[in-house]
Amino acid sequence: MFDSGLTRRSLLTGTLAAGSLGLAGIPLARAEPQWKKFSGSTLEVNLIKSPRGDILQKYEKEFTELTGIKVASEQIPEQQQRQKAVIELTSGKPSFDVVHLSYHVQKRQFEKAKWLADFSAFLKDASLTEATLTESDFSSAGLLYARNQQGEMRSLPFSVDYWIVYWNKELFAKKGLQYPETFDDMVRAAEALTDPKEGIYGFVARGLRNANVPVWTSFLLGHGVDPVDASGNLLTDGPEAIEAAKLYQRLLTKAAPPGVAGFNWSECQSAFLQGKIGMWLDGVGFAPPLEDPTKSRVVGKVGYGVMPRGPKTRASATFGDGIGVTEASQKKEAGYLYCQWAISKLMGGRLLQTGSGVPFRHSVLNDAEIRQGVKMPAAWVDAVAESAKISRLGLPVVIPVTEFRDIIGTGLTATLSGGDPAAEMRKATEQFKPVLERSERA
Template sequence: MFDNGISRRTVLKGSLAAGALGLAGTPAFADPQWKKFAGTKLEVNLIKSPRGDVLEKYAKEFTDLTGIEVASEQIPEQQQRQKAVIELTSGKPSFDVVHLSYHVQKRQFEKAGWLADLTPFMKNPDLTAPDLTEADFSSAGLLYAKDQKGAMRSLPFSVDYWIVYWNKDLFEKKGLSYPTNFEEMVKAAEALTNPSDGTYGFVARGLRNANVPVWASFLLGYGGDFLDANGNLLTDKPEAIEGAKLYQRLLTKAAPPGVAGFNWSECQSAFLQGKVGMWLDGVGFAPPLEDPTRSRIVGKVGYGVMPTGPKAQASATFGDGIGVAAASTKKEAAYLYCQWAVSKLMGARLLQAGGGVPFRNSILNDKEVRAGVKMPAAWVEAVAGSAKVSRLGLPVVIPVTEFRDIIGTALTSTLSGGDPATELKKATEQFKPVLERSERS
């Protein structure tokens, strides 16, 4: 199976180049079931990313294991999305396996019926290793992968949890501890802010569109959501407004000047200088913080799970998956590739290389896997803790970009004095017809 002891020990001790071969040079995953589709050739469509790099780097191992040949291409994200949609719409895609961005494409792919149902494959012991179970994926991963009827339309691959990066030195100088709730977070942010010496307590994205996940992180803590069970917008409800008020307060009272124009890169740059107490963003932005050539705060960074809101603790979650095209004539072989892609061995490699964070809890909770991670232990703890409180960070709708543009404009307006309730009500009314048109088409 995928979790062979020899290969795992080899990989987890850092010898990634040893691949999936045992000590005697035989395939570590040796099991007759994997050879069932030997001779098949798969076409795989990947997003150009560290995740795609890892899959391509070790593709020969999959071929050695299964006898299945793989031809894959990595395409930059925006172009890959366009190519996938055009080909899937045609009904004759050139690929059997497709890499998808859940937070952008989930609803579109499901509504169009472009992905095969993997549920029967997962229940088939001739196709699925016993350690691959639904229960091993984080709750957000399952929400992303399953359709409205509960069918698995893909396998959750790599996740981006939102965490709080915090400067331990600045906190210590003020006698502060890491905040456990929103109220403590606000107090800490304001206590750390001293514009006269260029120190600020909090930074997060203020730029239109990019800022929506920041607000979503607060919205979820207030017990809110984007849509109700009938698909009606909730973005002008009290919970959404309270989230916007908190967003406004932190970014106007405790953030650096010009934050309304900040995307993640500007936030990261500010935090790297050692003059910002907290930065709220995705876990994937951590490596430069521990790089002595880029960071003034190496060894001084804390990594925290999102503090608890008045109604809930929630880590806004984004991610990607890997699925089988419904039009493929090689679905079982394609499923084996997807299963290999999210296996414990490949997930450990992904995590240890800093290329992504697996959705599987068994990988994140494995002490041997953690021992091989280059990032500090606190980062891994924050990842594992976030998995337990993961919630989708954007609504599952087709016009996600329009949603981010419209709601993001409202949020940016609050930074120049706009009233959160007024701005969100206006934005909600503006987005309603966009959403209705997308569901009718």
């Protein structure tokens, strides 16, 4: 097991860089960080209530043992935590030094307001940063989330949710089918598996307005296109976006169970657990119940597949959260040490092994000792590691993310009752365009 006394002592005595946990190619002579430099400080830490927050709180005494820095942390339910963070950061006098943020919702807002301290210089400082913490160890999506347009790192990537395809190996075998390699293969397999008389359907994904947008972006990314480009141009009614909407419509009307227009992830998961669904597209974090014999009829029958290749590329829609230090904090270096500990290989291993989250760091996902302690099947970990290599942001980096999901999601849901994908995407784009423009002017 990774979470052993030896490994813990190795971290606490500052020998991480020279030990077996180091990345290949890291010079062993690099000095260790001065962990005790800010001993006696107290950090106020604002966390999102989640299994990730639980892990951080559970082991924060180890951080104090390592650094001498005391931690006063609180977990707040996600929506309330976001509201509290924005109100206090806007005031310029937040009550916390360290904050947990949802990248896929808050990245642009936090960057535009410059609420977080710049870690760029800290990352290069051997007195603050241990040798295994390198930018190359983060997945591409993690770096996209953490870096701003100026290339500054104002947070550290913490936990990620890659989208994969859960597939029922038993149903595939009965039809003599292989796991799909392309979008076209996925359509063929979904339709071949569908048998309404037997109550079997080849595909399920979110049909509910707002919740359904990541399904569509998963398809759009396979065309090599983001919903909003790097220059801020909205691409939601382009030819690729329309093709992605057509694929969404076809799979959810030709191969999905009745009522799918009202499905969020929970309804999709429930359907897949019954053993009557061929494929389910969603985040890796929904896997544990599938292997629980008290909840699942598909234990031992589940395949975990990397997103099939689209017309231009293979891409895994990615969502995630990070952790940073407020610009207003007078304890930036101490806060940075906490953030570094939070996303360390030790803590990342604990996240992965307990099913509390998936780290952005390649060195955690590829570590054989850590993987041995993971309760999920090896195929799940393989899907996570492979998805990390093809990760792309699953939502645009804009302030009105909720409005984007509401408006685009309405158009997508309309296609399930016969709406024309091209017309619906053009209408939704026209509705969202002024919302986006106003947010950028504010």
